[in-house]
Amino acid sequence: MKICVCGKGGSGKTTIIKLMADVLRDRGCKVIVLDSDESNPALYRALGLSAPPCSLMESLGGKRAVQEKMRAAMARGEEEPALSIWQQDSMSLKDLPSDYVAENRGIYLIQTGKIERSMEGCACPMGVVTREFLKKFSLHTGEIMLVDMEAGIEHFGRGIETGVDGVVCVVEPSYESVLIAQNVMKLTSSSGASFKGCVLNKVMDEDQEMNLRSLLDESKVPVIGRIGYYQEIQKASLAGMPPTCDRATAEMVPIVDRIFK
Numbered sequence: 001m002k003i004c005v006c007g008k009g010g011s012g013k014t015t016i017i018k019l020m021a022d023v024l025r026d027r028g029c030k031v032i033v034l035d036s037d038e039s040n041p042a043l044y045r046a047l048g049l050s051a052p053p054c055s056l057m058e059s060l061g062g063k064r065a066v067q068e069k070m071r072a073a074m075a076r077g078e079e080e081p082a083l084s085i086w087q088q089d090s091m092s093l094k095d096l097p098s099d100y101v102a103e104n105r106g107i108y109l110i111q112t113g114k115i116e117r118s119m120e121g122c123a124c125p126m127g128v129v130t131r132e133f134l135k136k137f138s139l140h141t142g143e144i145m146l147v148d149m150e151a152g153i154e155h156f157g158r159g160i161e162t163g164v165d166g167v168v169c170v171v172e173p174s175y176e177s178v179l180i181a182q183n184v185m186k187l188t189s190s191s192g193a194s195f196k197g198c199v200l201n202k203v204m205d206e207d208q209e210m211n212l213r214s215l216l217d218e219s220k221v222p223v224i225g226r227i228g229y230y231q232e233i234q235k236a237s238l239a240g241m242p243p244t245c246d247r248a249t250a251e252m253v254p255i256v257d258r259i260f261k
Ligand SMILES: Nc1ncnc2c1ncn2[C@@H]1O[C@H](COP(=O)(O)OP(=O)(O)OP(=O)(O)O)[C@@H](O)[C@H]1O
Pocket: 007, 008, 009, 010, 011, 012, 013, 014, 015, 016, 037, 040, 150, 151, 201, 202, 203, 227, 228, 229, 230, 231, 233, 234, 235, 237, 238, 243, 248
């Protein structure tokens, strides 16, 4: 199953992916994380890995080469500038050169690419590469893919969700985060993917959880679990270390059960 994790900037997508990956790996799954957030530089650290030496974008000759292919496709009148970037109809983890994958104890990381220079242009090529990669990437038995999305909802405009089976939205205790969750649910159903529900994150106490749940309930946005606010996670983040917290991992177990049932 391929699941993408989205939500407001800073809501905790990276943290939730790390906690989810640990629970799945401990159940014997091979967890493949696709980092499609072009502006987040630290997912690999959160996973306790080194960054892979090459990104998918680099494997295609860089952003400019992909942009040129997209322009050529549009000039040919193709409505959807899908890139025939990878020759094979499908590919899997074992087909990727080792330079494109970082691994540690059953958790694998692949990166679409990052914004590296000022004025290098919009992030559309990254979105197209992510979408096409997800469509072509086949999972073998026991493999699960988690996709870390860029903040907000712009990726829906690039159709990235058409390549995944389900969408999870992380919601922190803020009204803006609730509004984004409402939009994510709406946009997911129009993409054909299944909306798995929201994970409440950084919840301080029961009152806050109830308020958040009732706001989401009003717009019929399902909640599949909650993770508390933990100092250990904050401290690890400041130190550039993986967010490890036993209580948060325990809270993630029933959430994983609901997503992957
Ligand atoms: N449950 C939690 N308890 C305490 N702090 C948390 C929790 N979840 C996330 N944080 C902190 O909130 C900040 C943002 O978290 P994170 O990087 O996971 O968010 P994100 O949604 O991936 O961000 P971005 O939008 O930049 O990709 C980090 O400092 C992280 O340590």
